[in-house]
Structures are given as structure tokens and as C-alpha cells.
Amino acid sequence: xxxxxxxxxxxxxxxxxxxxxxxxxxxxxxxxxxxxxxxxxxxxxxxxxxxxxxxxxxxxxxxxxxxxxxxxxxxxxxxxxxxxxxxxxxxxxxxxxxxxxxxxxxxxxxxxxxxxxxxxxxxxxxxxxxxxxxxxxxxxxxxxxxxxxxxxxxxxxxxxxxxxxxxxxxxxxxxxxxxxxxxxxxxxxxxxxxxxxxxxxxxxxxxxxxxxxxxxxxxxxxxxxxxxxxxxxxxxxxxxxxxxxxxxxxxxxxxxxxxxxxxxxxxxxxxxxxxxxxxxxxxxxxxxxxxxxxxxxxxxxxxxxxxxxxxxxxxxxxxxxxxxxxxxxxxxxxxxxxxxxxxxxxxxxxxxxxxxxxxxxxxxxxxxxxxxxxxxxxxxxxxxxxxxxxxxxxxxxxxxxxxxxxxxxxxxxxxxxxxxxxxxxxxxxxxxxxxxxxxxxxxxxxxxxxxxxxxxxxxxxxxxxxxxxxxxxxxxxxxxxxxxxxxxxxxxxxxxxxxxxxxxxxxxxxxxxxxx
Amino acid sequence: xxxxxxxxxxxxxxxxxxxxxxxxxxxxxxxxxxxxxxxxxxxxxxxxxxxxxxxxxxxxxxxxxxxxxxxxxxxxxxxxxxxxxxxxxxxxxxxxxxxxxxxxxxxxxxxxxxxxxxxxxxxxxxxxxxxxxxxxxxxxxxxxxxxxxxxxxxxxxxxxxxxxxxxxxxxxxxxxxxxxxxxxxxxxxxxxxxxxxxxxxxxxxxxxxxxxxxxxxxxxxxxxxxxxxxxxxxxxxxxxxxxxxxxxxxxxxxxxx
Numbered sequence: 001x002x003x004x005x006x007x008x009x010x011x012x013x014x015x016x017x018x019x020x021x022x023x024x025x026x027x028x029x030x031x032x033x034x035x036x037x038x039x040x041x042x043x044x045x046x047x048x049x050x051x052x053x054x055x056x057x058x059x060x061x062x063x064x065x066x067x068x069x070x071x072x073x074x075x076x077x078x079x080x081x082x083x084x085x086x087x088x089x090x091x092x093x094x095x096x097x098x099x100x101x102x103x104x105x106x107x108x109x110x111x112x113x114x115x116x117x118x119x120x121x122x123x124x125x126x127x128x129x130x131x132x133x134x135x136x137x138x139x140x141x142x143x144x145x146x147x148x149x150x151x152x153x154x155x156x157x158x159x160x161x162x163x164x165x166x167x168x169x170x171x172x173x174x175x176x177x178x179x180x181x182x183x184x185x186x187x188x189x190x191x192x193x194x195x196x197x198x199x200x201x202x203x204x205x206x207x208x209x210x211x212x213x214x215x216x217x218x219x220x221x222x223x224x225x226x227x228x229x230x231x232x233x234x235x236x237x238x239x240x241x242x243x244x245x246x247x248x249x250x251x252x253x254x255x256x257x258x259x260x261x262x263x264x265x266x267x268x269x270x271x272x273x274x275x276x277x278x279x280x281x282x283x284x285x286x287x288x289x290x291x292x293x294x295x296x297x298x299x300x301x302x303x304x305x306x307x308x309x310x311x312x313x314x315x316x317x318x319x320x321x322x323x324x325x326x327x328x329x330x331x332x333x334x335x336x337x338x339x340x341x342x343x344x345x346x347x348x349x350x351x352x353x354x355x356x357x358x359x360x361x362x363x364x365x366x367x368x369x370x371x372x373x374x375x376x377x378x379x380x381x382x383x384x385x386x387x388x389x390x391x392x393x394x395x396x397x398x399x400x401x402x403x404x405x406x407x408x409x410x411x412x413x414x415x416x417x418x419x420x421x422x423x424x425x426x427x428x429x430x431x432x433x434x435x436x437x438x439x440x441x442x443x444x445x446x447x448x449x450x451x452x453x454x455x456x457x458x459x460x461x462x463x464x465x466x467x468x469x470x471x472x473x474x475x476x477x478x479x480x481x482x483x484x485x486x487x488x489x490x491x492x493x494x495x496x497x498x499x500x501x502x503x504x505x506x507x508x509x510x511x512x513x514x515x516x
Numbered sequence: 517x518x519x520x521x522x523x524x525x526x527x528x529x530x531x532x533x534x535x536x537x538x539x540x541x542x543x544x545x546x547x548x549x550x551x552x553x554x555x556x557x558x559x560x561x562x563x564x565x566x567x568x569x570x571x572x573x574x575x576x577x578x579x580x581x582x583x584x585x586x587x588x589x590x591x592x593x594x595x596x597x598x599x600x601x602x603x604x605x606x607x608x609x610x611x612x613x614x615x616x617x618x619x620x621x622x623x624x625x626x627x628x629x630x631x632x633x634x635x636x637x638x639x640x641x642x643x644x645x646x647x648x649x650x651x652x653x654x655x656x657x658x659x660x661x662x663x664x665x666x667x668x669x670x671x672x673x674x675x676x677x678x679x680x681x682x683x684x685x686x687x688x689x690x691x692x693x694x695x696x697x698x699x700x701x702x703x704x705x706x707x708x709x710x711x712x713x714x715x716x717x718x719x720x721x722x723x724x725x726x727x728x729x730x731x732x733x734x735x736x737x738x739x740x741x742x743x744x745x746x747x748x749x750x751x752x753x754x755x756x757x758x759x760x761x762x763x764x765x766x767x768x769x770x771x772x773x
Contacts, residue, residue: 070772074765081761085754093729096747101665107743134717155721477742480579481563482556482660492556492655497549500651501542508538515533 009051015044098147104475109144113197116204117148124200125180126154128191129171133158138175138191145196170240172447179203184242189454190348192474202242209464211238212248212260214280217270220442222247228444237446237453238460250276256283262463265302266438267294272301281305287420287428289463295438296359297389309416309432310365310373318358318410318436319398320383331398332383333357336450339378339409345458346376351451353377358412358437360385370422375411376433377455383408412436415459431463519625523633524640527607531641536606540599544592544645551591552652555584580662581742585653589670589740592649593733596678597710601702603641604685605695607634608767612693621770631764635686642678646671666742673739676752677732681706683759690766706732709755 019040026033100108109117126145128138133156142154159166159174169178171187177196178187181203188195213222213231222245224230235245248257256263256279265280284290284305294302296317303313320335334356340346355377365373385406391397400407416432439445446453484492531537559580566574611617620630653667684705689698713731716724728734732755735748 067772070769074769078762078765082758085758089729089750089754092750093747096745096750098746099669099744100742101663101669101744102742103663103665107741132717156717158718161718476577477579477581477666478663479576480581480661480663482559482580482656482662484659488659492659493553496552496652496655497546500648501546501549504538504542504545508535508542511533511538512535 006051008047008054012044012047012049012051015040015047019044096147103478106475106477107140107144109148109193110197110475113145113193114148116197116200117145117152120149120151120181120200120204122151122182124149124152124203126152127165127169127178127180128154128156129159129166129169129174129176129178130156131158131160131174133161135175138177141191141193141196170236186241194474209243209261210259211243211245211262211264211460212257213245213264214250214266214276215247216249216251217266217268217272219266219268220438225443229439229442231442233443233446233453234441234456237457241457241461243460250279253279255279256288260288262289262291262460264291265293267292267298267302268438269298277301277305281308284309284418284430284432285420285425287426287430289431289465290433291460291463292432292434293438293441294359294361294434294436295357296436297393306432306434307364309418309430310363310368310371311414311416311432311434312362312364313434313436314360314362314385314387314406315389316360316385316387316406317389317392318355318360318379318383318408318412319386319392320379320408321398331392331396335379335383335410335412337377337379337412339380341374341376341378343374343376343415343462345415345462346455349451349455349458351454353452353455354440354445354448354450355379355412355435355437356439356445358435358440360406360410360412361414361434361436362411363414365416369424370419372417372419373414374416375414376459377413378409378411381408383410385410415462429465431465433459433463519629520633520636523625523630524636527634527637528640531603531637536602537641540603541645541648544595544599545648547595548588548592548649548652551588552584552655555587556656559583580656580660581666584656585662585667585670586740588652589674590737592674593677593736594710596645596674596681597706598703600642600678600681600685600706601688601699604638604682604689604702605699606689607638607686608689608763609693609695609698613695617770627764627768631686631690631760631767635683635760638682638686639679642682643675646675646678649674663742666740669742669744670740672744673736673748676739676749677736680732680752680755680759683756683763684709687759687763687766690763 019037022033022040023037026037098108100106126142128135128142130138135156139156146152146154157165159171166172169187171178173189175191176187176189177191177199178185179199181200184203186199186203188199213219220229220231221227222231222235225232238245243261248260248263250256251273260283263280263283280288280290292302292306294300294313296315300313300315306313317333318335319332321332334354335358336352336354338350338352340349361375363373363375365371384400385408386392386398386400387404387406388398388401413433413435415434416430418430418432420426420428420430435441440452441456446456559578562583563575563578566578608617611620650671653662653671656662657664681702685698685702688702688705689695691701692698709730709732711731711733713728713734716727716731718724719727729751735751738745738748
């Protein structure tokens with residue numbers, strides 16, 4: 001066999017190899033890829049054929065050689081061995097077992113989460129929208145869920161690279177996790193084990209929950225997506241959480257419908273009839289759940305009813321003029337809030353919410369038994385509750401008058417948990433939430449910059465009472481310390497940095513010296 | 517078995533009679549000590565910083581495992597990528613160059629015994645390297661209260677990693693009689709295995725999973741975190757077994773080439 005011929009064969013193999021690598025890595029996307037792969041493939045193949053056909057003798061001689069046989073044998077047995085190893089790895093990777101040696105079992109799911117996951121009947125798809133599609137901690141967490149059940153499939157999505165997915169599922173913020181179970185879906189924005197497990201409980205529960213919006217007084221329309229003051233965005237968000245939203249004309253029926261999980265009362269300039277207010281009161285006394293949104297300058301028909309439940313509405317408007325420097329109307333009528341009470345609704349909630357045109361909502365439960373009242377949201381210390389409404393709206397003037405106005409922080413939302421037995425009116429519990437603003441929930445503000453949506457959905461979830469949700473303590477590696485004196489520190493330095501390497505070096509020198 | 521032990525002992529002795537072993541060990545421990553002491557100093561600095569800032573949340577997150585042991589083990593693994601090829605490059609290449617390979621091949625020893633003996637010798641050397649760094653966690657245990665389970669799992673990971681590196685080094689050394697080529701090709705292979713998962717998050721689902729599975733760092737990282745997964749152990753054992761099998765085939769080829 002001539003040497004140049006052998007070189008031709010080798011070059012052919014190298015060209016084919018590089019063509020293969022290029023094809024694997026680029027998958028032939030651009031014309032340049034095709035040019036590179038095509039030219040290398042063709043030339044390589046040509047060189048190889050030329051080498052093999054440069055003389056049938058060459059080929060016959062090559063095939064006949066003893067080394068060719070052994071070489072082929074080695075290649076085949078090596079390939080076979082690799083195939084077996086790949087298969088073993090594939091099987092063992094799918095049937096693996098994890099030993100979590102951390103003291104708090106940080107990388108294992110809690111027993112509550114495992115039992116929830118093990119009870120899954122259908123496939124659960126999880127999509128995690130994270131920045132750049134990369135979030136190792138979240139991936140670890142989702143992997144631990146997927147490890148527990150083959151029914152769970154998750155994918156990490158970069159909303160910037162796959163905007164169509166974000167668009168499709170209406171995801172607008174990073175770290176949004178969407179869960180889909182059959183026809184039910186839900187999203188969470190603070191991915192941790194507790195929230196994920198509770199979200200799984202939510203989507204797997206089949207009972208339907210109905211939000212009844214009282215209408216007949218010019219309330220914001222839940223079907224009008226064009227109007228910035230409409231409530232269609234709220235309806236869509238609730239639908240996403242498996243709530244059915246219906247309009248209820250309370251004036252024409254004798255009592256609140258039985259299938260309402262929660263009733264939403266939006267106060268407008270047009271008054272409620274006594275019959276309606278009585279029906280709401282009666283509903284509450286039978287363990288009902290009501291969300292009130294009552295803006296300023298509305299004739300306060302609900303004062304007596306809310307008084308019974310330990311709440312008082314201020315006849316005022318909350319003003320925060322610091323905000324004016326950055327945004328909002330010149331008078332400061334859209335205060336921001338980021339102070340929240342310790343409550344299930346606002347647990348771990350740190351985001352800012354905006355309360356345009358809001359009145360104060362205060363606790364007034366002194367002497368009333370069985371009521372747990374929480375002032376949920378407070379505006380900043382620079383705000384105040386302006387009571388001179390005439391000056392505010394006629395002359396567009398607002399100033400803090402210590403005699404009549406209340407200095408901030410001002411509570412603009414409050415919730416009540418009423419134990420009916422302790423109140424002496426029956427069994428079970430009733431829940432009331434009151435927000436001193438309507439605009440905070442309209443289309444403009446619920447999907448805007450602030451986290452009104454999350455606050456409102458949390459409130460409705462709490463009103464409905466997700467009693468079977470679990471609480472999972474966040475697990476971390478135990479905090480540990482090290483303590484040594486200055487002298488001990490010196491010893492550690494000498495021992496770790498200097499002495500051991502020094503001894504090894506000496507030993508080496510001695511060995512070298514003796515051998516020399 | 518006796519043959520294997522004889523070869524292993526001879527191999528180990530050959531490391532320690534040449535200066536290479538001492539240079540490698542000194543370098544490894546020097547770097548390790550420097551990493552350890554500075555990580556410990558940084559830990560104490562952070563502790564006093566957070567305490568003075570009255571940041572109780574951050575203080576409860578401070579722990580020796582995450583802030584000292586984990587970065588230390590990751591740094592040591594990178595040093596191993598560079599040092600292991602230096603240890604293993606001579607194993608077969610040196611014998612080929614100096615002519616003792618012929619003697620070895622014509623001796624009554626089986627090829628399995630030769631390959632496994634050399635592997636065992638190198639493994640004991642790696643074990644010594646890893647054990648010597650055990651002085652750092654011992655210091656922490658003496659003066660502090662790190663979680664011992666995480667340390668154990670991390671050290672098991674480091675040992676498996678070093679063993680896998682060593683078998684890859686034996687394999688590349690068996691291909692050539694040039695020690696530089698043996699060392700460089702081992703280094704390149706190890707680095708490739710180290711960084712192969714970098715594009716995983718941005719490539720397709722299947723491709724990403726494959727790249728992630730092939731990566732040494734992914735499996736090692738799990739063990740450093742304190743999780744021993746049979747999947748990760750399987751991976752390391754596979755790399756070791758495959759490298760030794762291919763080295764066996766490569767050594768055997770001299771008989772028919």
C-alpha cells in the first residue's frame with residue numbers, strides 16, 4: 001500500500017468527522033453551515049472512495065491484514081460496550097434514588113408535598129417562566145417534584161426568547177410558574193415548595209367556586225375589556241384561578257344565591273335598596289364571604305352593616321403627595337402602599353400596590369366578641385386621610401390639618417374573620433374584606449405596574465377559605481459558625497497554608513537528594 | 517489479585533521516588549490551604565458585617581457548608597483537572613518511551629492485571645491527595661459546627677471525581693508514548709467534560725438533558741450540596757469503567773499492531 005494513498009484515506013476520515021460534528025452542533029441552519037457540511041462531506045467521501053478504489057489490491061490487502069481484523073474487533077467491542085453503558089445509565093437515571101444528607105433534608109420534599117404529588121391522577125404540566133430560562137434553584141425544586149411522580153412534567157421557558165409562549169399564557173413577569181392539570185390552570189409568582197404544593201392542591205381540586213358580582217347600580221362591567229375602568233381583567237384573572245364569575249341582580253331575588261362562594265359588592269353613586277343590604281347582612285350571618293370595595297364620596301349605606309363586623313369607613317380621601325414627584329395626579333390621590341399586616345393574605349408579600357382614590361378603612365372592633373379584624377394594607381407615613389373633601393375636589397387643594405385630618409400611615413383595606421359561635425349567631429365563620437377604593441381593581445390598575453392583582457386574588461382565596469392548603473416550612477442548611485481566638489487563627493493559617501505543603505516539599509527534596 | 521497489588525505498589529512507589537508526586541502534592545495542598553484560609557476569612561468577615569448591619573435574616577443563612585466547604589471543593593475540583601493529567605501522563609507513555617513496555621507486555625501478567633494495577637496505584641495516590649485536604653474540614657469541626665453529612669457527601673464526590681479523572685488520564689496515556697500529548701489530551705477531555713453543560717439551558721430539551729447528564733460538574737455539584745444520588749454515582753462509575761475498558765483495549769492493541 002502506498003503511503004500517499006493512506007494519507008488520502010486519513011484525510012477523508014477527518015473531513016467526514018468534522019462534517020459530522022458541524023452537522024450535530026449547528027443542525028445545518030444557515031447556508032454557510034450547509035456549505036461547510038456539504039463540502040466537507042463530499043470531499044471526505046470522495047477522498048475515502050478514491051483511497052479505497054485506488055486499487056482493489058489495496059482494499060483486499062487491507063481487509064486481509066491481521067491488524068485490520070483485530071482493529072475492527074476492538075472498535076466493535078468498544079462500541080458495544082459504550083452502548084451497554086449508555087443503556088445502563090439511561091435505566092438507572094430513570095430509576096434512581098436520592099439520599100439527602102443535609103440535616104433539615106433541604107433537597108427533599110416535605111411529607112405533605114409528597115402525599116399531594118403521589119395522589120395525582122392525571123398529568124400535571126408545569127411551565128416556569130424565568131429570566132434567560134435559567135434558574136438552578138427552581139430547576140432543583142421542580143426536579144424533586146418530577147422525581148416523585150412520573151405524571152409531572154416541567155419545562156423552563158425564557159419569556160424573552162419564547163415571547164409567543166408568554167403571550168399565549170398571559171405571563172408578564174419573570175418567575176411566573178404556570179400549572180396545568182386537565183382543564184384547570186393556575187399561576188404563582190413566588191415559587192417555593194409551599195406555594196407550589198398549594199398550587200397543585202388548587203388545580204387538582206375539582207369543586208367549582210363562583211364569584212357573584214352584585215350588579216344593578218352601575219358597577220364596573222366584568223365583560224368590558226375596552227374600558228380602563230372595567231373589571232374584565234379581574235374576571236380573566238379569576239377564571240385563570242378556576243373561579244367562575246357571574247353577575248347577580250340581588251334586587252330581584254329574595255336572598256343571596258346558594259352557589260356563591262364569595263360575593264363582591266362594589267359601591268357606586270346609585271344606592272342599594274334596603275332589601276339588598278338586608279340580604280347581604282343575612283348572608284354574612286350564615287357564614288357568607290363578602291368583598292366590599294367602597295370608594296370615597298359614596299353615601300355610606302354600609303356603615304351600619306360594617307360596624308357590626310368591627311369596621312369603620314372614614315369620610316375622607318387618602319392623599320400622599322410624595323408620590324407626586326414621581327408619578328400620579330398632582331394632588332397625590334393615588335397613594336402607594338407596601339406596608340402589610342401579618343396575615344395569611346399578605347404572608348411573604350412585599351410588593352407595592354396602588355390605591356387610587358381611596359378612603360380609609362379602620363378597625364372598630366372594641367367590645368365585639370368573636371371578631372378578628374386586621375388592618376391589611378397601610379399607606380406610607382407621608383400620607384394622610386384628608387377630610388376636607390370640598391377643598392380637595394372644588395379647589396384642588398390638599399394640606400394636612402392636624403386638627404381634622406389623620407396622619408399616615410393610613411389603613412386602606414381591612415379584613416375580618418368572624419367566629420359566629422363566639423358572636424352568638426350560629427355556627428362556622430364568616431369573612432369580610434373591605435377595600436376603600438374601586439379603581440385599584442379596575443383594568444388599568446390590576447394589570448399595571450403594581451401588584452394589585454396578587455393582593456386581590458390572595459384576598460379572594462382567603463375569603464373562600466382554602467382550608468386544606470398546607471403550610472411547609474422553608475428549609476435551609478443549618479446556620480453554623482466557627483470561633484477561634486487570634487492565636488488559634490494563626491495556628492490554622494500556619495497549619496493549612498504553610499506547614500503541610502512545607503512538609504511535603506521537604507519529603508520530596510529528601511527523596512530526590514538520596515536518589516541523586 | 518496478587519499481580520494487581522504488585523503492579524499497584526510498584527506504580528505508587530514510582531510516584532514517590534520521583535519528585536513529581538511531591539511537586540503535585542505540595543502544589544495541591546498549597547492552593548487548597550490558600551483557598552480554605554481565605555474562604556474562612558471571608559466567612560468571618562461576612563458574619564461580622566451582617567451582625568453589625570443587624571441583618572438577622574442574612575445571619576441565619578450563613579453556614580460553613582455553603583460558604584466554605586462547597587466553594588473549597590469546587591475550587592479543588594478545578595485544580596484536579598489541571599494536576600491529574602500530570603500524575604497519569606507517565607503511566608503508560610513513560611514505559612513506552614523508555615522501552616520497559618515491551619518487557620511488561622512479554623511478562624506473564626495479564627493485560628487486565630496491568631491496567632487495573634496501574635489504576636489502583638494512581639487511585640491510592642488520588643486518595644492521598646483527597647485525604648490530605650481533609651485537614652480543612654477537621655479544623656472546621658474542631659472550632660465550629662458545620663453539617664457533617666454534607667461534608668461527607670462532598671468528599672465522596674471529590675474522590676469519585678478524582679478517580680474518574682485518573683482513569684481518563686490512564687486512557688490518554690495508553691494511546692501515546694509522548695507524555696505531553698498524554699497530559700494535554702487528558703486535560704482537554706476533562707475540561708470538555710467539565711464545561712459540556714454550559715449550553716444546556718439554551719439548547720433543546722433532549723439535547724440539554726444529554727449535555728447536563730454528560731457534565732462532571734452537574735453530578736459533582738449535587739454531591740457537594742449534600743445529596744448522594746444513585747444516578748450521579750452511576751455516572752462516575754461509568755466514566756471510570758469505560759475509560760479502563762478502552763485503556764485495556766488500547767494496551768492490548770500492541771499485541772496485534
